[in-house]
Amino acid sequence: MTIKQVRDTQAPFDLTERPQPALDSLTDHPLIVADDNLEFMQRFPDGHFKLIVTSPPYNIGKSYESKKSLAEYVSMQEKVIDEAVRLLDENGSLCWQVGNFVDNGEIIPLDLVLYPVFAKHNLKLRNRIAWHFGHGLHSTKRLSGRYEVILWFTKSDDYTFNLDPIRVPSKYPGKKHFKGPNKGKLSGNPLGKNPSDVWEIPNVKSNHVEKTDHPCQFPVELIERLVLSLTEEGDRVFDPYLGVGSTVLAAELHGRHGFGCDIDPHYIQQA
Numbered sequence: 001m002t003i004k005q006v007r008d009t010q011a012p013f014d015l016t017e018r019p020q021p022a023l024d025s026l027t028d029h030p031l032i033v034a035d036d037n038l039e040f041m042q043r044f045p046d047g048h049f050k051l052i053v054t055s056p057p058y059n060i061g062k063s064y065e066s067k068k069s070l071a072e073y074v075s076m077q078e079k080v081i082d083e084a085v086r087l088l089d090e091n092g093s094l095c096w097q098v099g100n101f102v103d104n105g106e107i108i109p110l111d112l113v114l115y116p117v118f119a120k121h122n123l124k125l126r127n128r129i130a131w132h133f134g135h136g137l138h139s140t141k142r143l144s145g146r147y148e149v150i151l152w153f154t155k156s157d158d159y160t161f162n163l164d165p166i167r168v169p170s171k172y173p174g175k176k177h178f179k180g181p182n183k184g185k186l187s188g189n190p191l192g193k194n195p196s197d198v199w200e201i202p203n204v205k206s207n208h209v210e211k212t213d214h215p216c217q218f219p220v221e222l223i224e225r226l227v228l229s230l231t232e233e234g235d236r237v238f239d240p241y242l243g244v245g246s247t248v249l250a251a252e253l254h255g256r257h258g259f260g261c262d263i264d265p266h267y268i269q270q271a
């Protein structure tokens with residue numbers, strides 16, 4: 001990724017010396033910073049971002065996380081979600097992409113345990129999108145997991161949703177009405193159909209063209225769909241667990257302003 005704007009005064013890859021950029025420099029530019037998300041987020045005013053989309057650690061012992069009890073994990077997530085809700089525009093969307101916490105062979109779907117945290121803020125769940133992919137571990141004691149979930153919430157009933165930019169090809173594009181006043185006219189939308197709440201998008205595994213050394217990065221296409229449908233050009237998009245920067249890339253590709261932070265300077269360097 002090439003789009004990166006970090007102030008000259010900041011030492012972005014050294015978390016031990018971390019001068020706080022002035023607020024005015026943070027508000028209007030694409031920005032990627034190595035920082036703890038709670039510290040990063042507190043520098044922005046209420047309602048600053050139109051779309052906040054992220055994939056937090058799942059508490060399954062990946063290289064970037066230390067495993068906690070489920071209660072500790074939820075309480076840590078609650079702090080970040082509370083702050084994300086503060087930063088969300090009244091017409092904006094919050095998308096939390098999660099899989100399962102696995103405890104001694106038992107799976108705990110994280111969207112279920114985190115839902116009450118979002119509900120506490122009266123956010124409105126618009127879709128529970130199933131992201132289906134073909135690759136992953138082959139389980140021997142249960143069915144292999146091949147989907148994860150994106151919880152899409154809005155802050156109010158008046159929210160941006162643009163369907164046309166994310167339509168997908170219709171199954172029968174030339175199909176016509178065969179009777180009635182529209183007989184002979186196309187029956188479907190010529191721009192394609194609604195992509196539904198099941199998204200078939202390859203995950204970023206070893207041979208994927210976007211692969212870095214991050215163990216679970218977003219495919220850019222997944223975030224592009226959210227950016228295109230839930231924001232307008234010029235809107236601000238933020239990812240508090242940015243990893244190698246897929247969210248900011250998707251935002252900038254479509255004329256939005258991307259913001260993100262990750263606690264690991266190595267990932268920020270790759271972003």
Ligand SMILES: C[S@@+](CC[C@H](N)C(=O)[O-])C[C@H]1O[C@@H](n2cnc3c(N)ncnc32)[C@H](O)[C@@H]1O
Pocket residue numbers: 035036037038054055056057058064214216217218219240241242243244245246247261262263264267
């Ligand atoms: C599931 S990964 C997200 C990957 C990202 N979606 C991508 O496309 O690369 C979670 C990320 O959260 C980061 N992280 C963990 N704790 C953090 C914190 N307190 N503040 C900011 N980032 C954190 C980890 O370093 C890791 O890169």
